Amino acid sequence: MHRQAPVKTNLTKIFDDQEYFDTFNHNSSYKLPFSFKKSESGLFKNELLKNPSGLVDFSKQSLADAKALVQEMLNNKTEQGKLDYIKKLDQLSDILCRVIDVAEFIRIVHPSSKWINAAQKTHEILFEYMNQLNTNVELYTTLVDVLNDSSVTSQLTEEEIKVGEYLKQDFERSGIHMDPDTRNNFVAITQEISLLGSHFNNEINTLDSYWCPITVGDFEGIEDPSIKKEILSLQSKYNGKRVENECYVPLFARIPYAILTKCKSSELRRKVWLALHNASTESINILDRIVSYRALLSQMLGYKSYAHYQLEHKMAKSPENVMAFLKNIQQSLGNSSVLSELKLLSEFKDEKVEYKDDASLIDSIKPWDRDFLVSRMQEHKQQDISLQTKISEYFSVGTVIAGLSKLFESLYNVSFVSEATTQGEVWEKSQVRKLKVIDNRSNQTLGYLYLDFWSQKVMPSHFTITCSRRIHSWENESDYKKKVQLDGDYQLPVVSLVCNFRNNFGKGPTLLSLDQVDTIFHEMGHAMHSMIGRTELHNLSGTRCATDFVEIPSVLMESFSKDLRVLAKVGKHYQTGEPIPQSLLQQAHQDKNTLSACETFMQSKMATLDQKLHNAEIVEKLATGMNEINSTEIYHSVESELKVLADKWSTWHGKFPHLFSYGAVYYSYLLDRAIAEKLWRGLFEEDPWSQEAGSKYRDCILKWGGTKDPWLCLADALGVEELKEGNSNAMELIGRDSNL
Numbered sequence: 001m002h003r004q005a006p007v008k009t010n011l012t013k014i015f016d017d018q019e020y021f022d023t024f025n026h027n028s029s030y031k032l033p034f035s036f037k038k039s040e041s042g043l044f045k046n047e048l049l050k051n052p053s054g055l056v057d058f059s060k061q062s063l064a065d066a067k068a069l070v071q072e073m074l075n076n077k078t079e080q081g082k083l084d085y086i087k088k089l090d091q092l093s094d095i096l097c098r099v100i101d102v103a104e105f106i107r108i109v110h111p112s113s114k115w116i117n118a119a120q121k122t123h124e125i126l127f128e129y130m131n132q133l134n135t136n137v138e139l140y141t142t143l144v145d146v147l148n149d150s151s152v153t154s155q156l157t158e159e160e161i162k163v164g165e166y167l168k169q170d171f172e173r174s175g176i177h178m179d180p181d182t183r184n185n186f187v188a189i190t191q192e193i194s195l196l197g198s199h200f201n202n203e204i205n206t207l208d209s210y211w212c213p214i215t216v217g218d219f220e221g222i223e224d225p226s227i228k229k230e231i232l233s234l235q236s237k238y239n240g241k242r243v244e245n246e247c248y249v250p251l252f253a254r255i256p257y258a259i260l261t262k263c264k265s266s267e268l269r270r271k272v273w274l275a276l277h278n279a280s281t282e283s284i285n286i287l288d289r290i291v292s293y294r295a296l297l298s299q300m301l302g303y304k305s306y307a308h309y310q311l312e313h314k315m316a317k318s319p320e321n322v323m324a325f326l327k328n329i330q331q332s333l334g335n336s337s338v339l340s341e342l343k344l345l346s347e348f349k350d351e352k353v354e355y356k357d358d359a360s361l362i363d364s365i366k367p368w369d370r371d372f373l374v375s376r377m378q379e380h381k382q383q384d385i386s387l388q389t390k391i392s393e394y395f396s397v398g399t400v401i402a403g404l405s406k407l408f409e410s411l412y413n414v415s416f417v418s419e420a421t422t423q424g425e426v427w428e429k430s431q432v433r434k435l436k437v438i439d440n441r442s443n444q445t446l447g448y449l450y451l452d453f454w455s456q457k458v459m460p461s462h463f464t465i466t467c468s469r470r471i472h473s474w475e476n477e478s479d480y481k482k483k484v485q486l487d488g489d490y491q492l493p494v495v496s497l498v499c500n501f502r503n504n505f506g507k508g509p510t511l512l513s514l515d516q517v518d519t520i521f522h523e524m525g526h527a528m529h530s531m532i533g534r535t536e537l538h539n540l541s542g543t544r545c546a547t548d549f550v551e552i553p554s555v556l557m558e559s560f561s562k563d564l565r566v567l568a569k570v571g572k573h574y575q576t577g578e579p580i581p582q583s584l585l586q587q588a589h590q591d592k593n594t595l596s597a598c599e600t601f602m603q604s605k606m607a608t609l610d611q612k613l614h615n616a617e618i619v620e621k622l623a624t625g626m627n628e629i630n631s632t633e634i635y636h637s638v639e640s641e642l643k644v645l646a647d648k649w650s651t652w653h654g655k656f657p658h659l660f661s662y663g664a665v666y667y668s669y670l671l672d673r674a675i676a677e678k679l680w681r682g683l684f685e686e687d688p689w690s691q692e693a694g695s696k697y698r699d700c701i702l703k704w705g706g707t708k709d710p711w712l713c714l715a716d717a718l719g720v721e722e723l724k725e726g727n728s729n730a731m732e733l734i735g736r737d738s739n740l
Contacts, residue, residue, distance in 0.1 A: 011405055014418045014433055015398035015453070016509030016574065022430065025420045040423040044102065044450070044465055044494055047482040050424050052118035055103065058483075059122040062099045063129060066092055074138055082152045085142065086164040087472055087537065092133075093167075094491075094538040098466060098483070100126060105463045109455060109498055110427050134174040135183055143168055159707050163537045166706075169313060175301065186300055193293050196286050197660040203283040204655050211238050211248040212256075212275035218268045219247040227258050251276050260368065261375040264350065273368035277647070279654025284632060287654055292629045294663060295618045306614040310664040315548045315671065315710050319611055321731045322667045326611070328735035329604050329670060330642065337597030338644055345369075345595075348376040359643075367645045377594065388513060391588050394571035394580035395517050396509035397453050397501065401435075403570030404524055407560065411694025412532065412702075413440045416449070426450060431503075437531045446531040447493035448485060453510060454503035460519045462526045465494040468705075469538040493530045493542055497523045509574050514561075514588060521561035525554035532698055533705030545706030548668035553702060556676040563688050564589060600670070601644050607667040609638045609653060614664040674734045675714065682718045 013020040042049030048058040073081070073088050099122060107119040133139065146152055147164050156164075175186035222228050231249055238248040249255060249272055259272045294306040303309040307319040316322045339358055342365055346353075349369075355361040365373070405416040416435040426432035435449040447468065471480055471489045485492045499519060501510050512520070529550075530542030543550050560566045564585050571580030612634050621628045635653040639646040653659065658666045679701075683693040700717035711726035723730045 011402040011416060011418060012396070012398035012572075015401055015451075016396045017398075018430070021433070024418065025429075027420075041425050043106075043425065043427065045422070045425055045485050046102070049102070052112070052114040055106065055115070055118040056121050056125070059099050059103070059125045062095050063125060066095050066129070066133075069095070070133075070136075070139065074142065079152075082146050082149065083155055084472075084474070085146045086156065086160045086167070089139070089143065089167055090163055090469070090537040090539050091472065091475070094467065094469060096126060096130065096133075097538070100130075101463070102465055105465060105496060106427075108461075109452070109458055109463070109496070111457065112427075115427075131187060134171065135176060135187065137176060140168070140171040140176045143171070157536070159536050159540065162707055163539045166539060173301065173309070178300070182300070186297070189293055189297055189300075193290055193297070196290050196293070200283060200286045200290065200660050201657055203280055203286060204657055206280040206283065207251060207275075207278065208280050209240065209275070210251045211240060212251055212272050213243065213246045214249055214268060214271055216245045216247060218265065218271070221265045221268065222259070222263055224258070224262050227255065227262065230255055249275075257371070260371040263372070266366070266369065269368040269372060270366070274650050277367075277650040277652040277655070279651045283654040284651050287631050287659060288629045290660060290663075291613050291618060291631060292622060294614060295622045295629075299619060299622070305616040305619050307611055307664040308616075310614070314546050314665065314668075315726065316667065316731065317726065319615060319664070321728045322611055323608070324728055325671060325674075325731045325735045326604050326608050326667060328732060329674070330601065330608075332735070333597050333601050333604070334644065338601050341595050341598050342644070345373045345377065348373045362643050365645065367647050370645060374595065387584070387587060391571075391580070391584055392511035392513055393575075394573050394584075395512045395514070396574040397512065397520075398509060399572050399574065400512060400517055400520050400570060401451075403566075403572075404521070406569070407566065407689070408528065409440065410689045410691055412528070412698050413691070414438065414446065414528070414531070415440055419448075426452075428452060428454075431455075437528075445487045445492060446534065447495065449527055450494070450496040452496070453499045453501045455498045455500050458498045458500060460499045460523060461497075462523045463496045463498065464530055464543060465496055466491060467538045467544065468493040468530070468534045468541040470536045490534065491538075493534075495527045495530050497527060499523075511574065514567075517567075518558050518561045521557040522554045525557035526550075529553040529702055529705075532702040534703070535705045535707055540706035542705050546710055547662075547665050548671050549706075549710040551668060551672035552675050552679070555672050556679055559676065559680040559684070560688055562589075566688050569689075598644065600673075601642075603670055605638060605642050605644075606653075606656060606658070607670060608642065609635055610659060610662065610664060610666040612638060613659065671731075671734065678714075678718060678734060 010020070014024065015021070040050060041047060042054060046058070048054050048061070069088060069092050073085060073092075076084075103119040103122040106115050107123075110116055110119070143164060147161070147168060153161055174190075175183045178186055219228065219231065222231075230253075231247065234250050234255075235248060237250070240248070249259065251272075256272050256276050260269055260276075263269055298304070298306040298309045301309060303312075305319065307322075311318055311322065316325070339361070342361055345365055346355075346361060349364075353364065355364065401416065408414045408416075415438050417438055419434045419436045421429070421432065421434050426434070431452055431454050433451045435451065437446040437449060438444070439446050450465075466484055469491050471477060471486070471491055477486070477489070480486065480491070485494060497520075499516075501512065501516060504510060526543055533542035533545075535541040538544075564582070567585055568580060568582060571585070572578065573580070613631055618629060631653060632651050635651070636648050639648055662668070679697065683697055684690065687693065697717060701713050704713060709726065711723050711730060715721060715723040720733065722733060
């Protein structure tokens with residue numbers, strides 16, 4: 001079929017000029033035949049999502065479709081039924097995920113409470129059925145029979161077998177082998193962990209007290225009269241027990257941060273820092289229970305620990321490999337970069353001290369000194385706010401998107417084309433931009449991006465609304481066209497990127513800081529993984545790959561956004577179109593990431609804590625009772641052992657959400673950064689615009705989604721045979737000589 005070439009638009013103006021965008025959207029909007037009325041589609045062009053009640057109907061219809069498909073699969077005992085079984089299991093997953101993913105997106109992003117309530121209703125409709133499917137013994141045993149039948153598997157593709165094995169693992173990790181009573185107990189514990197996790201996330205910003213008692217002497221020692229005045233003005237709001245010669249610092253608004261950055265008294269900063277970093281007692285209790293229940297789950301499933309359970313099918317494979325990797329990173333950073341940064345910080349202390357050794361230097365800088373010393377360092381540098389303003393003038397949202405399109409065209413021969421949205425297709429008509437992603441070689445549509453850079457609800461995030469997969473011969477294509485966007489017999493990936501940048505409301509384009517440029521590049525890395533990782537089956541398409549592999553494309557994009565050769569080509573003045581002067585970029589580059597090594601070391605400490613909270617010792621402690629688990633004790637022991645900016649006093653770990661959301665997998669941030677650094681050095685360092693390097697990266701990494709072992713992908717991309725083993729040696733090779 002001949003494809004019509006897309007109409008090229010001014011990408012920069014689509015994002016930067018509201019009037020231009022409104023005109024483009026109005027003039028291009030689809031109209032009904034012989035009518036002046038604009039046609040109305042539903043959200044993301046799903047005809048069933050024209051209103052909130054439509055979402056509930058969509059969930060009910062999808063539930064009915066899923067149940068019918070399950071019955072058809074289990075009743076079809078023919079040879080063809082066996083050959084199609086894995087594809088139909090994948091289709092079943094897609095039917096449900098399409099509803100769950102769009103409902104979760106609506107719950108988080110949509111501005112309408114009616115839509116949000118409908119999303120919650122959708123969750124309730126599908127949640128129980130999802131649990132039933134995970135413990136459906138007949139579905140599982142049929143899958144095992146298919147995978148064990150060589151006459152069937154010999155006719156299946158590698159991708160089908162891999163998806164079958166992946167789904168089999170999913171069943172087994174949901175306790176499918178257990179007797180009914182034990183399985184019910186397992187499901188109850190899983191649900192309890194989920195509820196506790198939700199409670200934990202809600203507690204993160206809660207404190208036992210929002211006031212920090214300090215002495216009158218502490219108060220009198222505050223140098224800045226405006227801070228004193230603010231504290232005094234709020235004393236009447238303190239309703240706790242008062243003690244003579246005590247004053248009470250509110251732990252909200254700007255006051256605690258002003259004290260931590262401006263007050264010379266180390267003792268005052270210590271009191272405020274500890275009060276601010278202590279989690280609520282309830283939060284710590286919840287975390288201890290989550291850790292205990294996870295240990296119990298791993299026992300029920302026959303694993304040595306929750307970490308062993310979590311890592312079995314990840315790149316890292318075992319907690320021992322993770323700990324070896326983390327120690328490698330810590331040793332590499334601690335021996336050089338971290339010490340250099342601490343020495344630099346120590347120069348801004350009031351008292352000048354000659355440190356007898358590295359240990360005394362490390363011990364001399366406490367956690368509550370950090371913000372104070374960094375503030376002094378920045379004052380010393382006399383960081384010019386006008387420099388940041390000048391740089392922003394070269395990086396409007398439209399300039400960055402147009403620059404990314406040019407970069408992807410150079411690397412992958414892929415470009416962005418603006419497309420108008422129909423009535424009801426987006427959640428904010430004047431705000432959301434839609435881009436079609438085109439493969440220039442074939443003029444093939446790879447997928448769609450819905451970009452909202454001005455959300456008032458969401459921190460920068462990416463959402464996969466629909467995954468790529470082939471529509472099979474037995475599926476009703478005309479029915480699918482009502483729900484998803486298609487290209488031939490492929491369901492196209494739909495991804496939304498949402499950021500919370502400041503909207504100038506028609507007064508001019510949104511100008512970005514370099515950190516915000518990093519954010520767009522990062523999130524676009526995820527998006528391109530979804531676009532290029534087109535697979536036959538939904539379960540392994542795009543970003544549906546190992547948790548400790550999924551961040552690599554996004555983290556690698558940050559290397560591009562920090563490279564002066566890329567920024568010099570992307571940056572154009574929003575008024576004149578002039579390219580950004582090299583001198584401006586170099587100056588900004590020098591001021592960035594002052595304490596990057598310390599930041600990475602702190603991440604490695606939390607990754608170590610994450611492992612310790614989920615290791616075999618926790619399972620052993622569980623034998624003496626759930627109340628024996630003490631996360632605070634473990635946190636302080638990790639801090640004492642790793643020393644740098646050591647916190648041996650607070651309960652800050654109870655304010656760290658990733659201990660729940662990433663349980664035993666938080667190391668993946670660091671692993672993916674180390675891998676991305678190796679890919680950057682091996683492929684792009686010489687020329688970040690190289691089509692040869694881009695093609696190799698696309699063909700070795702991106703295009704596979706989750707269908708190929710990540711270690712094999714890396715070995716091919718970097719030409720390092722030892723990585724193919726994916727063992728402790730491979731982990732060591734990645735961690736060695738890292739400049740994280």
